Amino acid sequence: MREIVIGAAQMGPIQRYDSREVVVARMIVLLEEAIAAGCMLVIFPELCLTTFFPRWYMEDEREVATWFEAKMPNAATQPLFDRARTAGVAISFGYAEQTPEGQAFNTQLLTDPDLNIIGKYRKVHLPGHAEFDPDRAFQHLEKRYFQPGDLGFPVFRNMNAWMGMLICNDRRWPEAYRELGLQGAELIMLGYNTPTTNSQNSGETPETRVFHSDLCCQAGAYQNSAWVVAVAKAGDEDGHALFAGSIIVAPDGTIVEKATTDGDELLVHSCDMDETKFGKKTIFDFKRHRQIKHYSRITSQTGVIYPDGTKG
Ligand code: CDT
Numbered sequence: 303m304r305e306i307v308i309g310a311a312q313m314g315p316i317q318r319y320d321s322r323e324v325v326v327a328r329m330i331v332l333l334e335e336a337i338a339a340g341c342m343l344v345i346f347p348e349l350c351l352t353t354f355f356p357r358w359y360m361e362d363e364r365e366v367a368t369w370f371e372a373k374m375p376n377a378a379t380q381p382l383f384d385r386a387r388t389a390g391v392a393i394s395f396g397y398a399e400q401t402p403e404g405q406a407f408n409t410q411l412l413t414d415p416d417l418n419i420i421g422k423y424r425k426v427h428l429p430g431h432a433e434f435d436p437d438r439a440f441q442h443l444e445k446r447y448f449q450p451g452d453l454g455f456p457v458f459r460n461m462n463a464w465m466g467m468l469i470c471n472d473r474r475w476p477e478a479y480r481e482l483g484l485q486g487a488e489l490i491m492l493g494y495n496t497p498t499t500n501s502q503n504s505g506e507t508p509e510t511r512v513f514h515s516d517l518c519c520q521a522g523a524y525q526n527s528a529w530v531v532a533v534a535k536a537g538d539e540d541g542h543a544l545f546a547g548s549i550i551v552a553p554d555g556t557i558v559e560k561a562t563t564d565g566d567e568l569l570v571h572s573c574d575m576d577e578t579k580f581g582k583k584t585i586f587d588f589k590r591h592r593q594i595k596h597y598s599r600i601t602s603q604t605g606v607i608y609p610d611g612t613k614g
Contacts, residue, residue, distance in 0.1 A: 304462055304575035306489070308531055309336035309344040312548040314565035315537035316353045322378035325351050329382050329395070332568050337389045339570045342415065342461065344386070346395035347493035347535040348425075348470045349408065351379070354495040354535065355398075356443045357542055359434045366447060370400035374411060374419070387417040392461060396469060396493045398447075399424070408448045410467045410493060414460055421458040423467035424451030427475050438501040440542055444471075455481035463488045463575040470494035473518045473532065476525070477600065483526030484588060488553075488578040490522065490530045498543035512547045516557065524555030527581025529573045536564040553578045 311332040316325055329346060336344045349355075355369040374397065375383045386393050392415045399409035399422075408425035428450055430442030455478060457466040466482035466489070473492055482490055496515060500506040515532070523530040529552065536546035546564035549557050550571045559569040585591075606614030 305572050306461055307340050307342050307572045309341035310531050310533045310548050310550055310569040311344050311346045312533055312546060312561045312567045313347050313350055313535045315539040318353045318540050322351050326378055326382050328566055330385055332566055333385055335568045337391060341391060341570060343392040345491045345531050345533050347533045348396035348495050349398060350395050350535055351397050353539050356447055357441055359441050359443060370398040370406060372400045383417050390415045394491050406448050407451060408469055410469055412458060420460055421456060424453050425469035426451040427471045429471040440501050457482055457485035457487050465489045468492040479522035479526050487528050488575045490528050493533045495535045495544050498545045508545055512545055519549060519551050520555045523551040523553055527553045527578050527586050529553055553581055
C-alpha cells in the first residue's frame with residue numbers, strides 16, 4: 303500500500319480587489335484544516351491567487367502585469383510555503399507566471415514535503431480568444447494573456463509516486479491524460495476556473511457543464527488507471543459565476559469525494575497509489591494493447607480532414 307492522504311482545497315470566489323495576502327491567508331486556513339486531517343499533499347485551484355482575470359479585456363501591458371508573479375515563492379506566498387514546510391505537507395497551486403524572459407504562462411507548481419518546488423506544468427490547451435469578442439456574453443481571454451505551455455506534460459517522482467498536472471481546459475483533451483499515462487502517472491492533479499454558463503450558448507445548463515467536467519475527469523482517470531483530483535475555484539467572482547463540484551476520482555473512474563458548497567471547502571481522501579496497478583496491468587496495459595501505427599493522425603493533424611480531402 304502506498305497511501306497519500308490528499309486534500310483537495312476548493313476555493314470560493316476571489317474578487318478583483320482582493321489582495322494576494324488576503325487570498326493566501328484563506329489558503330492557510332484550508333491548509334490548517336488539511337494538516338489537522340492528516341493530509342500529506344494539498345492541491346489548490348488554477349490561478350488561485352487572484353480573480354480569474356482573463357475575463358477582463360485589458361490593453362495596458364502594465365495593468366496585465368499586475369496579475370502575474372515574477373518570482374515564486376514571493377513575499378505574498380512565502381507564509382503558505384513556511385506553514386506547509388513546518389508541517390511537512392506538500393502543496394500544488396496555480397498562478398500566472400511571468401518568466402525572466404518576458405513569457406507569460408498559466409502555471410501549476412508542485413512541491414515535495416520539504417517545500418522544494420520539484421516541478422511545474424504550463425497549461426497547453428488555452429481556451430477562449432485573443433481579441434475582444436462582442437458576440438460573447440462575457441470574455442475568456444486566455445489566448446491574449448498566455449502563451450501555450452512549453453514544457454509538454456511532465457511527470458514527477460514525489461512521495462513515492464508518479465505525479466502529473468493538468469490545468470482546467472486540459473481536462474477535456476484525452477491526449478493530455480494519455481501523455482501523462484504513458485509516463486506512468488498514478489496521480490493527476492488539476493485545478494479549474496469554469497464559468498457556470500456557456501458564453502456562446504445560454505441554453506447549456508449548469509448541470510450539463512458539471513456533467514462534462516466530471517465525464518472528462520472520470521474518463522481520464524479510468525482510461526489511464528490514475529487518481530484524478532480536480533479542484534475548483536468557484537462562486538460569484540466579479541459578478542460572474544464559476545461552478546464548484548471539486549472531485550476526487552479513483553483509478554477505476556468512480557468519484558470518491560465531491561464538494562457540496564461553492565466556497566472554500568476541503569475534500570480529504572486517502573489515495574492508495576497501488577490501486578492504480580490493476581488497470582495498468584490489465585485492460586489499460588498500454589504496452590500490450592496500444593496500436594500506435596494507427597494513431598498517426600493524432601500528432602500530424604489538428605483539424606478535421608474528411609476522407610474526400612475537404613477540410614472541416
Ligand atoms: N480556465 C479554463 O480553462 N476554463 C475553460 C472554460 C472554457 S470556456 C471558453 C474550461 O474548459 O473549463
